[in-house]
Amino acid sequence: MMGDMDRSQFLAPALEVAPRLLGARLSVDSECGKVTVRITEVEAYHGLGTPGPHDAGSHARDRLTARNASMFGPPGHAYVYLSYGVHYALNLVCSPEGAASGVLIRAGEVVDGAALALRRRELGKAKRAIRAHELARGPGNLAQALGIHRDVHNGSDVFSAPFELHAPEVVPGEIARGPRVGVSGHAGSTEFAWRFWLTEDPTVSAYRPGRNVPGRYARSVCA
């Protein structure tokens, strides 16, 4: 159940991998120093070549493109994209090379390098004071806290520098499951309850439904 975190785990479809990443520790090193988060919230996205229902919410739903190419690349590598022209988001690529799927890392608890993470967040915008549990809350904030940039990290191996990935040290606790955040159409409905988070963890981001989602006002479902 909680074996070593190695590359072979990422050969599976993202939907299987996603919940297993909860509680894992992810570090990103840089010339400024290292920041480590304990992953508390993730979402699975499938794509061409990965078994399961067609995922209309995925960047890799139709074809290989310049943007989504690393989702089709080797498992255990990073897929980084620019969201809304404003924020980077980090995914860990799953499925064998040639098939697309990935796990979006949506939130984490900063367990090391909090001072650097805070400095990066303050450089970003933030006039308001940032509390500890908000340092890496939400995919954009998490990427910023870790110092993720597309040009530097997209397509790189998560099992090599500057990344480190370690399996959960203890059973992470109760896992909740619900529809993905900000995904429009059926792909954002409870039919695609592909978001996983640690119940009651304060670092988990707020749920916000996408547009045109059936059952838009349903809060969330638990596993």
Add this chain to the structure above:
DNA sequence: GTGAGGATTATCT
């Protein structure tokens, strides 16, 4: 070449 639409966040009402 052009235009619409984001796997978001912070801020304002």
Add this chain to the structure above:
DNA sequence: GATAATCCTCACG
């Protein structure tokens, strides 16, 4: 709750 910020990606002609 609503919206601006911001710019890349992709579809279309």
